[in-house]
Amino acid sequence: MTAGATRDGGEIEALVTDRYLESLLALGLNEPSQTPAAGSIVDRLQPQVRLASERLAREAPRYHPSFRFEERVALRLAEIAASMRVREAAGGEGTVVPIGLPDAGTPDPDDLLFDGPLDDRPDRVRPLLIGGALTSAALSLAGAAFAVWWRTRPGTTPMERAVRAVGRGRPA
Amino acid sequence: MARRAIWNTDQPEEAGPPRITHLDRDRALVAAARIDPARFEALYRKYLAQVYSYAYYELGDHHDAEDATERTFVAALTNLHRFEERARPEDGQGASTFRVWLFRIARNVVADRQRARYRRPEEGLEAAATLADGAADPAAQVARRDEASAAWRAIERLPGDRRRAIILRFVDEMSTTEIAGVLGRSEGAVRVLIHRALRSVARDLDEGSR
Numbered sequence: 134m135t136a137g138a139t140r141d142g143g144e145i146e147a148l149v150t151d152r153y154l155e156s157l158l159a160l161g162l163n164e165p166s167q168t169p170a171a172g173s174i175v176d177r178l179q180p181q182v183r184l185a186s187e188r189l190a191r192e193a194p195r196y197h198p199s200f201r202f203e204e205r206v207a208l209r210l211a212e213i214a215a216s217m218r219v220r221e222a223a224g225g226e227g228t229v230v231p232i233g234l235p236d237a238g239t240p241d242p243d244d245l246l247f248d249g250p251l252d253d254r255p256d257r258v259r260p261l262l263i264g265g266a267l268t269s270a271a272l273s274l275a276g277a278a279f280a281v282w283w284r285t286r287p288g289t290t291p292m293e294r295a296v297r298a299v300g301r302g303r304p305a
Numbered sequence: 306m307a308r309r310a311i312w313n314t315d316q317p318e319e320a321g322p323p324r325i326t327h328l329d330r331d332r333a334l335v336a337a338a339r340i341d342p343a344r345f346e347a348l349y350r351k352y353l354a355q356v357y358s359y360a361y362y363e364l365g366d367h368h369d370a371e372d373a374t375e376r377t378f379v380a381a382l383t384n385l386h387r388f389e390e391r392a393r394p395e396d397g398q399g400a401s402t403f404r405v406w407l408f409r410i411a412r413n414v415v416a417d418r419q420r421a422r423y424r425r426p427e428e429g430l431e432a433a434a435t436l437a438d439g440a441a442d443p444a445a446q447v448a449r450r451d452e453a454s455a456a457w458r459a460i461e462r463l464p465g466d467r468r469r470a471i472i473l474r475f476v477d478e479m480s481t482t483e484i485a486g487v488l489g490r491s492e493g494a495v496r497v498l499i500h501r502a503l504r505s506v507a508r509d510l511d512e513g514s515r
Contacts, residue, residue, distance in 0.1 A: 144493060147500035151481055154499070158478055182500065185459075185507035189475045192456035196361045197354045198371055206375050210349055210382055214342035217383070 149177045150186070157190055329390045331403040338385055345382045352404065353378075355477045356411050362460065362472045363415045373418050377411040384410075405486035408473070412487060459509040467502035470495055 153175065175183065329335070331348065338345040356377050361370035381388075388406050460471055466488055473479045473487060481499075485492045 143497060143500070147493075147496040150500040150503060151496045154474060155480075158475075179504075181507035181511070182503045185503045185510060188510060189456050189460070189471070189503075189506065192454055193460060193475045194454065194457060195354065195476055196358045196370075198357045198367075198374060202371050202374075203353060206353075206378060207346060207349065209375070210345060210378060211343060213379065213382055214345060217342045 146179065150179075150182055153178050153183065154186060157186055329402050331401045332390060335385070335388065335390070335403050338382075342382060342385070345385065348381075348403070348407075349378050352407055355404075356407065358476050359408065359411055359472055360415055362476060363469070364418060365461070369418055369422075373411065373414045376414045377407065380410050380414070381407050401483070402486070404479070405483050408477075408479075408483075408487040409489075412469070455510055456506075459506040462509060463502050463505060466490070467498050467505070470498045471502045471506070474499055 331351075334344070334347050334351070338348060353374070357370055357374045360373040360377075361367065364370050364373060388403060390402050460468060460475075463471060469488060470484055473484045474481075479487070481492050481495050484499075485495045488495065490498070
């Protein structure tokens with residue numbers, strides 16, 4: 134038998150197994166006696182694979198985290214959602230970016246979304262972007278402009294004008 | 306001149322893009338969460354147990370599984386704007402590309418956690434100490450006995466992607482198409498992975514029953 138024929142045979146067996154699993158998992162297996170009825174797929178399936186499938190479907194446990202954990206994470210997600218809404222309402226300027234990678238166990242969000250090397254990245258400190266930076270800078274510029282205008286504006290009374298003239302005449 | 310019927314399949318160049326007949330089953334929830342991030346909670350509640358189960362099978366420790374689960378959902382929420390629905394008619398009814406996307410995040414979070422453990426083996430000792438502390442707790446003992454069922458142990462012994470494919474198929478009840486999306490493999494490769502994994506499990510269970 135050629136290698137190609139063996140491979141094709143394996144793929145056909147895998148396809149038969151897949152079809153069987155479709156019908157097996159669709160049953161839900163609440164009762165141990167519930168298994169797909171005998172038919173063309175069941176007859177073509179390897180008996181040991183069928184038995185293993187049925188045992189896993191019945192016995193492989195499903196886990197649920199504790200209620201406390203569930204609610205704690207729900208609260209955290211709600212807080213994040215609220216901060217996202219606030220950022221959006223403020224025009225979406227700036228994003229909260231971690232200042233650094235606190236430990237090796239904290240993954241880069243890009244790595245979480247896309248497959249790529251997680252392991253080989255050098256430890257690095259991310260650039261810091263603070264959402265309010267633009268607002269603070271704008272306020273500072275406005276303050277400086279106001280101070281310049283205040284100092285240079287013409288006086289409204291003769292006394293004020295005289296005081297300013299004396300002030301301008303003083304050496305710096 | 307008679308008007309051309311819009312369903313005339315002889316004129317594909319004028320028919321426009323093919324109509325999507327099967328939509329992502331989470332489309333409405335995802336759309337709501339995009340408008341109001343607080344609505345992400347519905348997706349969180351829906352998939353919490355599935356993500357947690359996957360993480361627990363992979364990491365074998367409740368604390369690590371909780372940590373991985375939390376990171377997964379936080380990453381999903383903050384990056385939801387990057388998710389693209391890619392449901393195709395051949396994915397079948399009930400397909401969820403959002404679930405595939407979520408599990409891809411979970412897979413990478415878990416892999417990162419496993420690598421961190423490898424780099425810092427002292428965590429293994431901490432985990433061992435936690436287990437030892439729980440030994441006196443009868444409830445914990447019962448839970449561990451249940452977890453140590455033959456099926457669980459057989460899955461645990463499988464290598465890499467075979468184990469992941471079996472967990473996603475049997476525990477999370479994903480379709481072959483969805484598993485292919487999560488693992489980044491072809492559907493044919495996933496079918497072969499699962500078939501081979503089941504043969505290994507069969508051998509394991511057979512030896513265990515002797």
